[in-house]
Amino acid sequence: MQQKPKRPRTRIEDIRRVELIDAAHRIFLKEGLRGLTSTKICSEAGLSQGILTYYFKDKEEVLFEMVRMNNRILANEIVLNLRRAHSGWERLMALIDGNFPAQRFDKQAASAWVSLYAEASHNERYARLLRPYYRRLRSNVSSILRPYLEQDKIDHFNLGFAAMIDGLWLRRGHADIDLSLAQAKSVLIDYVEKALPHEVIRLLSEPN
Amino acid sequence: MQQKPKRPRTRIEDIRRVELIDAAHRIFLKEGLRGLTSTKICSEAGLSQGILTYYFKDKEEVLFEMVRMNNRILANEIVLNLRRAHSGWERLMALIDGNFPAQRFDKQAASAWVSLYAEASHNERYARLLRPYYRRLRSNVSSILRPYLEQDKIDHFNLGFAAMIDGLWLRRGHADIDLSLAQAKSVLIDYVEKALPHEVIRLLSEPN
DNA sequence: CAAAATTTTGTTAAAGCGTACAAAAAATTG
DNA sequence: CAATTTTTTGTACGCTTTAACAAAATTTTG
Numbered sequence: 262m263q264q265k266p267k268r269p270r271t272r273i274e275d276i277r278r279v280e281l282i283d284a285a286h287r288i289f290l291k292e293g294l295r296g297l298t299s300t301k302i303c304s305e306a307g308l309s310q311g312i313l314t315y316y317f318k319d320k321e322e323v324l325f326e327m328v329r330m331n332n333r334i335l336a337n338e339i340v341l342n343l344r345r346a347h348s349g350w351e352r353l354m355a356l357i358d359g360n361f362p363a364q365r366f367d368k369q370a371a372s373a374w375v376s377l378y379a380e381a382s383h384n385e386r387y388a389r390l391l392r393p394y395y396r397r398l399r400s401n402v403s404s405i406l407r408p409y410l411e412q413d414k415i416d417h418f419n420l421g422f423a424a425m426i427d428g429l430w431l432r433r434g435h436a437d438i439d440l441s442l443a444q445a446k447s448v449l450i451d452y453v454e455k456a457l458p459h460e461v462i463r464l465l466s467e468p469n
Numbered sequence: 470m471q472q473k474p475k476r477p478r479t480r481i482e483d484i485r486r487v488e489l490i491d492a493a494h495r496i497f498l499k500e501g502l503r504g505l506t507s508t509k510i511c512s513e514a515g516l517s518q519g520i521l522t523y524y525f526k527d528k529e530e531v532l533f534e535m536v537r538m539n540n541r542i543l544a545n546e547i548v549l550n551l552r553r554a555h556s557g558w559e560r561l562m563a564l565i566d567g568n569f570p571a572q573r574f575d576k577q578a579a580s581a582w583v584s585l586y587a588e589a590s591h592n593e594r595y596a597r598l599l600r601p602y603y604r605r606l607r608s609n610v611s612s613i614l615r616p617y618l619e620q621d622k623i624d625h626f627n628l629g630f631a632a633m634i635d636g637l638w639l640r641r642g643h644a645d646i647d648l649s650l651a652q653a654k655s656v657l658i659d660y661v662e663k664a665l666p667h668e669v670i671r672l673l674s675e676p677n
Numbered sequence: 678c679a680a681a682a683t684t685t686t687g688t689t690a691a692a693g694c695g696t697a698c699a700a701a702a703a704a705t706t707g
Numbered sequence: 708c709a710a711t712t713t714t715t716t717g718t719a720c721g722c723t724t725t726a727a728c729a730a731a732a733t734t735t736t737g
Contacts, residue, residue, distance in 0.1 A: 273683075273735095293591045295503075299726060309685045314727060372590035379587035382580035382642035383501045392645060420640070420648070421633070421656045428636025432628070434590035437600060440628070448629045455663035481715070506693060517717045522695060683734065689727085696722100702715070707708105 277316050280306045282330060285323045290369045293376040297324065321386075328377070328390050335359065336397060343401070349465035352405050356398070357449055360426050366442045371434035378427075398423060409461045418456055425452050485524050488514045490538060493531045498577045501584035505532065529594070536585070536598050543567065544605060551609070557673035560613050564606070565657055568634050574650045579642035586635075606631060617669045626664055633660050 284306035289297050299320045303310045317323050342355035381387035399419055406415045429445045432438060454462065492514035497505050507528045511518040525531050547567035554560040589595035607627055614623045637653045640646060662670065 277683090293587070295588070295591070298724085300724090310726095311686075311728080312684065315683075320726070368590070372587070375583075375590060376587040378639065379501070379580070379584040379642075380503070382576070382583060382644070383503070385644065388644055391643075395643075395645075417656065417659075420652065421660060424636030424640050424656065425629070425633055426636070427639045428632030428634070431586065431635045431639060432632050434587075436590070436593065436596055437603075444628065448625065448632065451625075451664065452629060452660065456659065485716095507695085508693070518694095519696085519717060519719085520715095523716075528694075679737095681734100681736075683732100685732070686730085688729075690725100691727105692723100692725085694723085695720105697718105697720080699718075700716080702713100704714080705712070706710085 274316060277308070277312070278326070280308070281313060281316060281323055282327050285327050286331075289324075289327065290373050293373050294324075294380055295376065325386075325390060332394055335362070335394070338362065339397075339401070347468045349405050349409075349467075349469070350462065353402075353453060353465065354450070356401055356405075357446060357453075360398070361429075361442055361446055361449075363442060366430075366433065366445065368434060368436070371430050375431055375434050395423065398426075405465070406457075406461070409464050410457075421452065421456055422449075425449055482524060485516070485520070486534070488516070489521060489524060489531055490535050493535050494539075497532075497535065498581050501581050502532075502588055503584065533594075533598060540602055543570070543602070546570065547605075547609070555676045557613050557617075557675075557677070558670065561610075561661060561673065562658070564609055564613075565654060565661075568606070569637075569650055569654055569657075571650055574641065574653065576642060576644070579638050583639050583642050603631065606634075613673070614665075614669070617672050618665075629660065629664060630657075633657055 281302060285297060285302045288301050288305050292301075297320075299313050300310050302320070302323060303313055313320065313323065317326075339356065339359035342359055343352055346352040346355045377387065378391065381391050402419050402422060403412075403415050406418065410418070426449065429440070429449065433440050433445065457465075489510060493505060493510045496509050496513050500509075505528075507521050508518045510528070510531060511521050521528065521531065525534075547564065550563035550567055551560055554563045585595065586599065589599050610627050610630060611620075611623055614626065618626070634657065637648070637657065641648050641653065665673075
């Protein structure tokens, strides 16, 4: 297992890598995973095509870094929102907000991410990439509900909660419906309110 | 607009078309939309590769016929289930059963169909293919609930219902979770029971 | 300005679709 | 029923896209 000899990163190298990752992100949003080709990434970045494999091992490395970058941003936003929350209920709402970022819940983004999810079910490497996101979601929900519910009830709730989030994103990607952010959130909040026992909701609402 | 001159279908032609569609279906389930190539379809069918465009316009026609075939089968099953039902509630359960066919709710099928849905959000021709399915679902739900709920409440319910179905299928396609048919249905039934007002459920349960 | 880093250009190889054509089989006709 | 035509089946090839790499050119740096 020969590792690539790592020299210290130059400023230019860091700049180019970010430029390429950003370009990849724009192409990805516009054309989905299938439309993401090396040539397009490079020309979107205003660089010539061969440059990609100078700074990255291959196209997948660019894509993977892009996904990781997005996961990081999302996770940070959620952490911030969670910090601001003063009750379990507010923390749940923070999770919902985090999973439906106002600036990014549009048809393009939804289509693009669904295309990645689709690939992940046929390709373990892609699946691994998405796992941190799901793990974090589950662990966040669990830690909020643990004081009030047994673990198997939490798991059941979690399944429905995660499925609903995914399903709403999937529906958002479809052209014939026009699903607004408000609608999506309202459906999800509705679900949370009704899926959790009243007693739990009452307890969650108390500030702490 | 020159139409293709249509000769009468020979027996052989019908046989080959079905063979190719079936082969395409097997490949599709195994490898998803991305893995579905003309060459694989033909060799899976035990025929040589050029034959595909002799019996079909192109690869997409095979795929589209495959999807239509599936839609037909699904729709027929649902109609049968609906006929057997004796109350609104049973009709709702029939819809759920129809959308989670025991023989077909597996990881392979889920992954494959999600890959088609992903493509549909970037390609209008694919999107059109899926529309009948959604229309039918919505119209079925509406006709069951119309006597008891205003249209906008029905639409709201419908959105969550459809999203939950899609979401559960999407989660089924992921390797790290092992979502059983029973679990999926239980989450969905739970949702229905809680999202609809008690009064409506009571009325739905009355035989008619 | 020489060495190193960066970028561009061009090439190669693989995959995949669709078409052109060849071969075989079946049907038709004199 | 033999010759001819038509239909059916199968193969081969060309075109395009794309990723990856190599080599050459340019720019930067010490």
